[in-house]
Amino acid sequence: MLDAVCTYAGTQKTYNILNFQKLPETDIEKYRQHLKCPKCGGQAYYRKKSSDGKAACFGSRYHGDDCKEGNSSAQREREVRHATEVNQIVAASSEIIFDFFAKESKSSAEARQPSSRPKQGGSNTTRSHTGNTEQIRLKVLGMEKALNSLMHGSDLAEADILIEIGQGYKYKAKNLFVNFADAEAADSLKDARPKMFWGTISHADVDMEWLNPSDCDDVGVPIKRYKDEIFKRFKVNERRDLEGAGLMLFGKCFWNAQRTRKIIELWNEERIFISVLED
Numbered sequence: 346m347l348d349a350v351c352t353y354a355g356t357q358k359t360y361n362i363l364n365f366q367k368l369p370e371t372d373i374e375k376y377r378q379h380l381k382c383p384k385c386g387g388q389a390y391y392r393k394k395s396s397d398g399k400a401a402c403f404g405s406r407y408h409g410d411d412c413k414e415g416n417s418s419a420q421r422e423r424e425v426r427h428a429t430e431v432n433q434i435v436a437a438s439s440e441i442i443f444d445f446f447a448k449e450s451k452s453s454a455e456a457r458q459p460s461s462r463p464k465q466g467g468s469n470t471t472r473s474h475t476g477n478t479e480q481i482r483l484k485v486l487g488m489e490k491a492l493n494s495l496m497h498g499s500d501l502a503e504a505d506i507l508i509e510i511g512q513g514y515k516y517k518a519k520n521l522f523v524n525f526a527d528a529e530a531a532d533s534l535k536d537a538r539p540k541m542f543w544g545t546i547s548h549a550d551v552d553m554e555w556l557n558p559s560d561c562d563d564v565g566v567p568i569k570r571y572k573d574e575i576f577k578r579f580k581v582n583e584r585r586d587l588e589g590a591g592l593m594l595f596g597k598c599f600w601n602a603q604r605t606r607k608i609i610e611l612w613n614e615e616r617i618f619i620s621v622l623e624d
């Protein structure tokens with residue numbers, strides 16, 4: 346994607362990547378959260394030049410199915426497949442168990458076998474009360490598949506299907522999954538109810554302790570406390586690895602003291618998934 350459309354403060358402008366990367370740093374930081382694909386209008390990202398010499402580029406995780414800017418890749422094919430699978434589950438079931446530890450991209454065949462599930466660390470305790478028969482009957486959804494399907498416009502965001510995220514904690518999907526741009530903030534952390542926030546990362550701050558989602562500039566996700574563990578798990582080495590990455594996390598959204606910024610506080614270091622670009 347050589348061009349991106351930026352809509353900022355009521356003005357729309359199309360930038361070529363060569364011009365965009367020459368803008369002053371402060372302008373880049375302002376505009377990069379408001380980029381779109383010029384062909385399909387999908388929300389887009391800007392990635393800086395990498396430390397090992399990869400060129401700066403525009404891209405999007407949200408290209409329409411027919412958009413010519415959306416190059417086919419194993420990652421994109423998997424995302425589209427996940428969206429189809431999730432739509433099938435939503436259409437056929439009334440309840441899903443959410444598994445924060447599901448490993449879906451390693452081997453989709455393994456993830457589909459109910460018999461392999463109890464072996465996955467940590468997930469068995471949250472649903473032991475449901476009994477074996479129930480475990481096999483109920484569909485299981487993990488963060489990666491949920492995120493991929495939402496990025497590709499699955500029905501999950503609007504569905505009435507019940508999602509059990511822990512023992513006895515059930516939410517309707519439409520009340521659980523919230524795009525970062527639609528995040529509603531409570532007055533304080535203790536007043537906030539947890540939700541599953543999702544979208545893409547526009548960029549991180551210089552110290553990589555703060556994630557800024559795309560398509561909004563009043564939401565921030567502090568990760569300082571969990572940073573080492575999260576970066577190790579998702580193989581994040583530099584800021585560029587986070588630019589354009591998909592992000593889903595379970596957390597609470599509240600206003601900062603000045604009420605200028607919505608903060609999303611992570612539940613813990615495990616309830617987060619980052620879909621780094623595989624290129």
Ligand SMILES: [Zn+2]
Nearest residue numbers: 382385408412
């Ligand atoms: Zn597109």
